[in-house]
Amino acid sequence: MKALVVERKPMRFAAARLAGGWEPGAGARVGPLRLAEVAEPALPGKAWHRVTPLLSGICGSDLATVDGRSSRYFEPIVSFPFVPGHEVVGRLDDGSRVVVQPALHCATRGIDPPCEWCARGVTNRCELVAFGHLEPGLQTGYCSQTGGGWGHALVAHESQIHPAPDDLDDCAAVMVEPAACAVHAARQITAAHVAVIGSGTLGLLTVAAIRHLVDPDRVLIATAKHAGQRRWARALGADVVVAPAELARAVRRATNSRVAGQQLTGGVGAVVDCVGSAQSIQQALSVVGPGGQVHLLGMPARVDVDLTGLWHREISLRGCYAYDRADFEAAFDLVRQVGLGRLVSASYPIDRYTEALDHAAHAGARGAVKIVFDLRSRTTRKARA
Amino acid sequence: MPRPGFVLDVDRSTPPTLFWHGEGFGLERLPVGSRVIYAPEPQEALDDPDEAVRHALDNPDGDSQPLRTQLFPGMRLTIAFDDISLPLPPMKRPDNRQRVIEAVLDLAARAGVDDVVLICALALHRRMTGPELRQAVGDRVYDAFAPTGRLTQHDAEDPDNLAYIGQTEQGEDVEINKRAAESDLIVYVNINLVAMDGGWKSTATGLASYRSLKHHHNVRTMLASRSFMDQHRSELHSSNWRMGKVLSDAGVKVFQIETTLNTDTFPSNFAFLQKREWEWTLKDRATFLAVSRSLDRVPARQARKIFHSIRSPHAMTGVHAGEVEAVHRLTTERVYSQQLVPVEGQTDVLTMGLPYICPYNVNSVMNPVLVMCLGLGYFFNLYRNKPLVREGGVLIMSHPTPWEFHPVHHPSYIDFFEEVLADTTDPIEIEKNYEERYATDEWYRHLYRTSYAYHGVHPFYMWYWGAHALAHLGSVIIVGGDTRAVRRLGFKPASTFRDALEMAEDVVGREPSITHLHNPPLFISDVS
Numbered sequence: 001m002k003a004l005v006v007e008r009k010p011m012r013f014a015a016a017r018l019a020g021g022w023e024p025g026a027g028a029r030v031g032p033l034r035l036a037e038v039a040e041p042a043l044p045g046k047a048w049h050r051v052t053p054l055l056s057g058i059c060g061s062d063l064a065t066v067d068g069r070s071s072r073y074f075e076p077i078v079s080f081p082f083v084p085g086h087e088v089v090g091r092l093d094d095g096s097r098v099v100v101q102p103a104l105h106c107a108t109r110g111i112d113p114p115c116e117w118c119a120r121g122v123t124n125r126c127e128l129v130a131f132g133h134l135e136p137g138l139q140t141g142y143c144s145q146t147g148g149g150w151g152h153a154l155v156a157h158e159s160q161i162h163p164a165p166d167d168l169d170d171c172a173a174v175m176v177e178p179a180a181c182a183v184h185a186a187r188q189i190t191a192a193h194v195a196v197i198g199s200g201t202l203g204l205l206t207v208a209a210i211r212h213l214v215d216p217d218r219v220l221i222a223t224a225k226h227a228g229q230r231r232w233a234r235a236l237g238a239d240v241v242v243a244p245a246e247l248a249r250a251v252r253r254a255t256n257s258r259v260a261g262q263q264l265t266g267g268v269g270a271v272v273d274c275v276g277s278a279q280s281i282q283q284a285l286s287v288v289g290p291g292g293q294v295h296l297l298g299m300p301a302r303v304d305v306d307l308t309g310l311w312h313r314e315i316s317l318r319g320c321y322a323y324d325r326a327d328f329e330a331a332f333d334l335v336r337q338v339g340l341g342r343l344v345s346a347s348y349p350i351d352r353y354t355e356a357l358d359h360a361a362h363a364g365a366r367g368a369v370k371i372v373f374d375l376r377s378r379t380t381r382k383a384r385a
Numbered sequence: 386m387p388r389p390g391f392v393l394d395v396d397r398s399t400p401p402t403l404f405w406h407g408e409g410f411g412l413e414r415l416p417v418g419s420r421v422i423y424a425p426e427p428q429e430a431l432d433d434p435d436e437a438v439r440h441a442l443d444n445p446d447g448d449s450q451p452l453r454t455q456l457f458p459g460m461r462l463t464i465a466f467d468d469i470s471l472p473l474p475p476m477k478r479p480d481n482r483q484r485v486i487e488a489v490l491d492l493a494a495r496a497g498v499d500d501v502v503l504i505c506a507l508a509l510h511r512r513m514t515g516p517e518l519r520q521a522v523g524d525r526v527y528d529a530f531a532p533t534g535r536l537t538q539h540d541a542e543d544p545d546n547l548a549y550i551g552q553t554e555q556g557e558d559v560e561i562n563k564r565a566a567e568s569d570l571i572v573y574v575n576i577n578l579v580a581m582d583g584g585w586k587s588t589a590t591g592l593a594s595y596r597s598l599k600h601h602h603n604v605r606t607m608l609a610s611r612s613f614m615d616q617h618r619s620e621l622h623s624s625n626w627r628m629g630k631v632l633s634d635a636g637v638k639v640f641q642i643e644t645t646l647n648t649d650t651f652p653s654n655f656a657f658l659q660k661r662e663w664e665w666t667l668k669d670r671a672t673f674l675a676v677s678r679s680l681d682r683v684p685a686r687q688a689r690k691i692f693h694s695i696r697s698p699h700a701m702t703g704v705h706a707g708e709v710e711a712v713h714r715l716t717t718e719r720v721y722s723q724q725l726v727p728v729e730g731q732t733d734v735l736t737m738g739l740p741y742i743c744p745y746n747v748n749s750v751m752n753p754v755l756v757m758c759l760g761l762g763y764f765f766n767l768y769r770n771k772p773l774v775r776e777g778g779v780l781i782m783s784h785p786t787p788w789e790f791h792p793v794h795h796p797s798y799i800d801f802f803e804e805v806l807a808d809t810t811d812p813i814e815i816e817k818n819y820e821e822r823y824a825t826d827e828w829y830r831h832l833y834r835t836s837y838a839y840h841g842v843h844p845f846y847m848w849y850w851g852a853h854a855l856a857h858l859g860s861v862i863i864v865g866g867d868t869r870a871v872r873r874l875g876f877k878p879a880s881t882f883r884d885a886l887e888m889a890e891d892v893v894g895r896e897p898s899i900t901h902l903h904n905p906p907l908f909i910s911d912v913s
Binding site for chain 2: 243259
């Protein structure tokens with residue numbers, strides 16, 4: 001079958017890092033990703049099913065991999081070569097449509113008894129993602145044995161499979177996985193004033209999740225770089241949408257803070273950083289109030305951040321990775337309720353992957369949100385402009 | 386004998402016309418048939434302004450006794466004076482305020498008055514810095530009063546130093562500076578740059594609190610003022626006059642001293658700016674070229690510094706003292722005699738070049754909100770009878786309109802621009818949805834009181850100032866402005882003057898009448 005494959009080739013990772021550093025998405029042309037003819041993944045056991053992807057999204061973490069920006073932290077918990085793609089709506093061999101919940105936890109690895117976290121159902125915190133009968137891989141799309149959504153077949157454990165309701169078309173269904181990340185983050189938040197940094201897919205979904213699933217009354221401030229993102233953020237429920245440079249002033253106004261140097265004296269109770277850069281983390285720390293929480297939803301890497309304010313103001317910085325099954329199920333409701341299938345802006349066949357990745361890397365600037373691979377046909381087409 | 390104002394009909398022989406463009410200027414060729422209105426030439430200065438001041442203090446106007454007879458030992462005397470917003474540009478020393486305050490203090494000293502406090506009547510404007518105060522009141526006054534804390538600045542947010550006087554018949558709250566209200570006499574020292582200044586506006590606005598100011602600094606009042614330069618058709622003035630009556634009835638005694646200036650606005654090295662272009666000498670042309678080219682080469686910050694260092698040669702043309710309303714009548718007549726220019730008929734398109742300065746950015750940045758205020762609030766309203774531009778007409782302004790703010794002077798302007806104007810440019814909506822929050826914001830209040838920031842509500846007032854023009858005009862075009870900033874203001878950006886004229890034709894039709902306001906020097910169009 002045809003699939004996009006990431007191989008462990010240090011020189012190519014270096015080239016991708018160089019190219020991607022110069023132009024986001026450019027790592028696709030010179031890096032470790034290539035379109036190849038590969039064998040379909042074998043079913044690892046009885047509880048496994050073959051899934052034929054229909055649509056598969058391009059996520060920020062995928063772009064980080066393609067551009068060689070991912071942290072080396074992941075090296076022991078992924079296995080090469082792997083087929084990326086963890087935002088997947090596909091079809092089982094019996095013809096039913098499913099959405100894949102990609103986290104590869106103890107149950108998928110045949111580990112019994114499961115780790116403490118999997119036993120409690122908090123599978124996103126599985127301690128054993130490099131163990132069991134599967135090759136290492138924190139998710140489908142990072143494991144050499146399971147395949148991924150950027151190919152024409154993958155395998156999924158029954159615990160990873162959610163039937164796609166008929167009232168969700170493919171575009172809506174492919175948004176469930178990223179929406180589940182947002183739901184997971186939104187459920188951690190109790191503050192009355194919340195800032196969401198970044199209005200890429202994750203930021204917009206977080207706005208939607210906080211507004212529609214958690215509490216419709218809280219004050220929600222979002223940053224957005226581009227005009228299209230600003231419109232989406234407002235449409236999805238942000239009370240205030242500002243350019244990134246305007247965030248501190250917007251938070252000050254909303255919280256009646258004062259300013260000491262570059263630091264607000266007060267601030268919002270929670271910030272969800274959907275970017276994960278040094279700059280965004282620093283900004284989050286500068287607008288969160290004393291005792292507040294900064295949730296890192298955007299995948300960070302190595303960053304240089306001044307944590308003095310975090311220490312002085314007793315701020316919590318917490319990671320926010322993936323979701324559990326309950327989050328995932330709630331995400332179906334969110335996608336349906338808010339009509340999040342609208343966020344799929346363009347689709348590409350996998351043989352036009354460089355264009356697709358370039359589009360995804362510049363989605364905001366081009367008025368797009370989510371870019372997906374369309375694996376329903378091998379012909380070249382664009383589903384939506 | 387200075388020549389009166391002049392309306393030029395542009396023909397083929399007319400040289401290009403000077404347009405201000407912020408911290409710079411250029412020449413534009415206006416279409417044949419356009420009109421250009423020039424300010425009257427500067428009236429003669431008083432031969433001996435100090436003697437004229439002393440004479441005015443001894444020979445007051447209206448129902449008032451000479452100042453010396455109102456001064457006595459043991460009294461509380463408060464001398465309030467106009468702030469940095471007047472005059473424009475700041476005048477060469479000695480400033481009118483210095484001359485008058487020194488004369489008043491001489492009389493007070495002779496009368497044995499030792500409880501004297503000076504108050505800069507800044508209303509909701511920013512506090513003045515030490516050097517700015519020194520420039521206004523002079524070294525002698527500054528050195529005598531500032532070190533002992535007797536040279537003060539009004540604080541409209543100091544609950545301990547505000548006195549509630551009462552309400553007007555229309556329910557307007559009158560609350561002013563407590564020290565002033567409780568003094569035996571307030572001597573108010575004014576500089577009348579335009580007819581809007583002075584009268585009861587000096588005390589009722591300059592020394593007031595937000596609680597009081599909001600009764601006339603609001604959209605309704607601005608829409609009902611046609612124009613601010615005509616006291617009898619200005620609701621802004623009517624409200625201040627009603628408040629003045631409340632002050633008088635409550636026993637607050639005011640001895641008003643108003644001074645007028647001529648239109649001699651720019652020093653000799655910038656003299657070409659106030660000349661008619663066809664009268665430019667070879668030296669004027671050479672200076673224009675040299676200055677223009679130099680300004681093109683220096684960074685904007687440097688250009689700003691150069692312009693803000695200009696000290697105007699404005700000269701005192703008159704001084705009147707005594708009872709507020711009698712004084713102001715005479716002052717207004719004198720201002721009109723200097724500034725009125727008869728103009729026949731309105732125009733379809735009004736053009737103007739906006740200079741680097743307005744009342745609220747002395748030593749500061751002309752931010753986009755102030756660009757709006759200067760063009761639509763001030764220059765548009767420099768009329769008597771009816772606006773220079775017809776209803777539904779187009780205003781074309783030339784200004785770079787940078788997306789730039791002075792972070793110390795204009796903090797709430799930044800928020801106003803980013804938050805409020807991003808939502809709406811409708812003054813009524815703005816007033817209804819945002820004003821109170823900004824006016825009561827503790828951070829802005831803190832900055833106004835302790836730093837050098839305009840009050841949180843000030844950008845709102847700037848926007849309201851242009852409310853009449855916004856309602857009157859069919860379109861506003863800014864030539865050479867920052868596109869994003871211009872659009873945020875709700876106006877249309879144009880790259881060139883010619884493009885702007887073409888855009889204007891879409892609103893007012895082909896071959897519109899065009900009038901250019903050759904301003905500054907300031908003048909008032911008396912439109913028939």
